[in-house]
Amino acid sequence: MSRQINLASRPSGWPTADNFDLVEVAPPALQEGQALVRNLFMSVDPYMRGRMNDVKSYVPPFRLGEPLDGGAIGEVVESRAPGLAEGDLVLHGLGWREQAVLEASRARKVERIEGVSPSAYLGVLGMPGLTAYAGLLDVASFKEGDAVFVSGAAGAVGSLVGQIAKLKGASLVVGSAGSDEKVDHLHEIGFDAAFNYRNGPVAEQLRKAAPGGIDVYFDNVGADHLEAAIGSLNTGGRVAMCGAIAVYNATEPAPAPRNLFLAVGKRLTLRGFIVGDHSARMPDMIAEVGGWLREGRITASETVVDGLENAPAAFLGLLRGENTGKMIVRL
Amino acid sequence: MSRQINLASRPSGWPTADNFDLVEVAPPALQEGQALVRNLFMSVDPYMRGRMNDVKSYVPPFRLGEPLDGGAIGEVVESRAPGLAEGDLVLHGLGWREQAVLEASRARKVERIEGVSPSAYLGVLGMPGLTAYAGLLDVASFKEGDAVFVSGAAGAVGSLVGQIAKLKGASLVVGSAGSDEKVDHLHEIGFDAAFNYRNGPVAEQLRKAAPGGIDVYFDNVGADHLEAAIGSLNTGGRVAMCGAIAVYNATEPAPAPRNLFLAVGKRLTLRGFIVGDHSARMPDMIAEVGGWLREGRITASETVVDGLENAPAAFLGLLRGENTGKMIVRL
Numbered sequence: 207m208s209r210q211i212n213l214a215s216r217p218s219g220w221p222t223a224d225n226f227d228l229v230e231v232a233p234p235a236l237q238e239g240q241a242l243v244r245n246l247f248m249s250v251d252p253y254m255r256g257r258m259n260d261v262k263s264y265v266p267p268f269r270l271g272e273p274l275d276g277g278a279i280g281e282v283v284e285s286r287a288p289g290l291a292e293g294d295l296v297l298h299g300l301g302w303r304e305q306a307v308l309e310a311s312r313a314r315k316v317e318r319i320e321g322v323s324p325s326a327y328l329g330v331l332g333m334p335g336l337t338a339y340a341g342l343l344d345v346a347s348f349k350e351g352d353a354v355f356v357s358g359a360a361g362a363v364g365s366l367v368g369q370i371a372k373l374k375g376a377s378l379v380v381g382s383a384g385s386d387e388k389v390d391h392l393h394e395i396g397f398d399a400a401f402n403y404r405n406g407p408v409a410e411q412l413r414k415a416a417p418g419g420i421d422v423y424f425d426n427v428g429a430d431h432l433e434a435a436i437g438s439l440n441t442g443g444r445v446a447m448c449g450a451i452a453v454y455n456a457t458e459p460a461p462a463p464r465n466l467f468l469a470v471g472k473r474l475t476l477r478g479f480i481v482g483d484h485s486a487r488m489p490d491m492i493a494e495v496g497g498w499l500r501e502g503r504i505t506a507s508e509t510v511v512d513g514l515e516n517a518p519a520a521f522l523g524l525l526r527g528e529n530t531g532k533m534i535v536r537l
Numbered sequence: 538m539s540r541q542i543n544l545a546s547r548p549s550g551w552p553t554a555d556n557f558d559l560v561e562v563a564p565p566a567l568q569e570g571q572a573l574v575r576n577l578f579m580s581v582d583p584y585m586r587g588r589m590n591d592v593k594s595y596v597p598p599f600r601l602g603e604p605l606d607g608g609a610i611g612e613v614v615e616s617r618a619p620g621l622a623e624g625d626l627v628l629h630g631l632g633w634r635e636q637a638v639l640e641a642s643r644a645r646k647v648e649r650i651e652g653v654s655p656s657a658y659l660g661v662l663g664m665p666g667l668t669a670y671a672g673l674l675d676v677a678s679f680k681e682g683d684a685v686f687v688s689g690a691a692g693a694v695g696s697l698v699g700q701i702a703k704l705k706g707a708s709l710v711v712g713s714a715g716s717d718e719k720v721d722h723l724h725e726i727g728f729d730a731a732f733n734y735r736n737g738p739v740a741e742q743l744r745k746a747a748p749g750g751i752d753v754y755f756d757n758v759g760a761d762h763l764e765a766a767i768g769s770l771n772t773g774g775r776v777a778m779c780g781a782i783a784v785y786n787a788t789e790p791a792p793a794p795r796n797l798f799l800a801v802g803k804r805l806t807l808r809g810f811i812v813g814d815h816s817a818r819m820p821d822m823i824a825e826v827g828g829w830l831r832e833g834r835i836t837a838s839e840t841v842v843d844g845l846e847n848a849p850a851a852f853l854g855l856l857r858g859e860n861t862g863k864m865i866v867r868l
Contacts, residue, residue: 462793469809478800
């Protein structure tokens with residue numbers, strides 16, 4: 207028997223425990239071309255909140271009474287698929303369950319890296335890593351010498367954006383986060399400046415941290431952070447709009463940047479992006495970031511929660527910003 | 538003697554007649570390398586409002602007690618400059634005066650075009666033409682088949698954006714304007730659809746005019762127009778942010794697009810731009826748009842006001858949107 211988490215009901219505003227159902231099911235018998243995988247780690251990500259609504263978006267909504275899904279890494283325990291053998295480590299999209307039956311084409315075999323947890327494939331070497339890498343380098347057109355501000359900087363993506371910017375020659379890397387502990391963490395992983403956005407107006411704290419202005423803003427938050435960034439951006443500045451966690455659970459329109467018209471005189475570029483459009487950059491990211499990881503030059507921050515039964519709590523904690531680095535559930 | 542308009546005081550909010558002074562001066566004696574020009578037409582443009590404030594921007598502010606300046610076209614009446622002869626038509630930056638003494642390097646000699654008023658060099662073949670051309674083609678990366686929405690569409694820039702888009706193969710061109718007369722004018726010059734934004738919510742009228750959504754939005758207005766456009770933009774849509782006439786005279790922050798976070802899922806790109814950065818495209822624009830003009834395939838809409846003494850009124854009328862096409866003062 208295997209346990210999985212179903213979507214019991216659709217949340218309005220903040221999700222609650224009632225929206226999730228922990229159920230026990232028997233995995234179906236293996237067909238030719240399939241493998242049975244025991245999941246080791248699963249990912250909870252902010253974009254999953256959007257999939258809980260019954261609205262068309264860039265990924266289809268979760269269905270009521272069916273298991274949620276999302277990134278997971280597991281070990282093959284039985285295989286009827288050529289190319290997949292017992293003990294292989296595979297990255298796939300059937301998280302939120304202890305065991306998964308996978309078509310071979312839906313599983314990507316990955317290498318075990320000495321001294322690196324397989325959960326890295328859900329974070330620094332996975333979707334968050336690619337989001338940071340492609341968002342900073344391609345969407346925001348980062349170049350050496352740029353001053354960079356990243357919001358939600360202690361999160362899975364933000365912590366990598368700041369570190370990649372430093373490794374690529376940023377003149378200044380500033381991060382914002384929601385607690386003093388997270389700010390300390392940002393200093394530890396090499397940010398030049400960091401502030402707790404709950405300690406005062408973002409615009410003021412950003413101006414103090416980057417008195418010469420910023421050239422790139424990597425936006426994970428929206429709202430007041432975006433407005434502050436627009437105020438501090440230098441001429442020709444670029445914004446990669448990655449997410450707006452401030453509005454995911456909002457039931458009414460969020461505050462918008464009232465100074466957006468400054469984009470004209472400052473010749474700013476704001477670009478929204480979805481990591482799925484940038485998968486062609488995955489090999490570059492794995493090569494470059496994987497190299498830094500092996501050399502110990504990049505920190506893969508993680509917050510690990512144990513047990514499938516705690517996955518909804520981990521997800522809610524993620525939305526509340528309780529994680530430092532990638533939020534991971536160990537199964 | 539020559540008359541000129543000085544900045545008497547800096548407006549707060551909407552300018553009034555008191556902010557301007559009509560004064561009579563004797564033009565200085567010509568130095569070697571200079572020419573005396575009798576201005577035929579001068580331009581009033583929305584960006585001049587910003588220059589009336591004492592703030593650093595992409596162009597320096599006007600100075601109190603000194604003449605305003607801006608685009609003008611005139612005829613050389615006396616020359617001590619090699620390359621400029623009596624009767625030559627020159628485009629230059631010393632408007633707001635009947636006569637101007639110009640260094641030869643500050644004047645661009647232009648051709649008289651059969652059947653085309655010299656004022657075209659202040660509109661369709663001048664800065665507004667280049668703004669429309671570079672903004673649509675380079676900033677918004679317009680491509681054949683795109684559906685285009687332009688706000689302030691009856692203005693100097695907007696009326697050209699729509700016509701250029703049609704001539705370049707847009708699948709749909711929609712314009713908004715502030716009166717039913719202007720809407721009629723937009724239909725006359727070839728817009729597929731047009732609406733009066735005072736007749737109802739912009740978002741609703743835009744959805745009706747472009748039920749399949751839009752790919753490009755050329756923003757001259759900001760505020761509710763930008764919000765409506767973001768709502769109607771298709772995936773991969775692009776916004777050229779050219780100006781925000783809705784906020785130029787605002788003394789408090791303007792309403793911002795509350796749906797800006799949609800830029801993430803829709804992968805939108807919003808880019809502010811200043812025509813001055815695109816002067817390298819002037820020859821392309823003159824060649825292409827000038828060709829359409831000679832062939833009668835593009836309409837150079839103009840609203841002409843007579844007399845320097847009426848220039849402040851023309852400028853205020855422009856800010857109130859009383860012009861259709863380029864607002865021109867004939868001297």
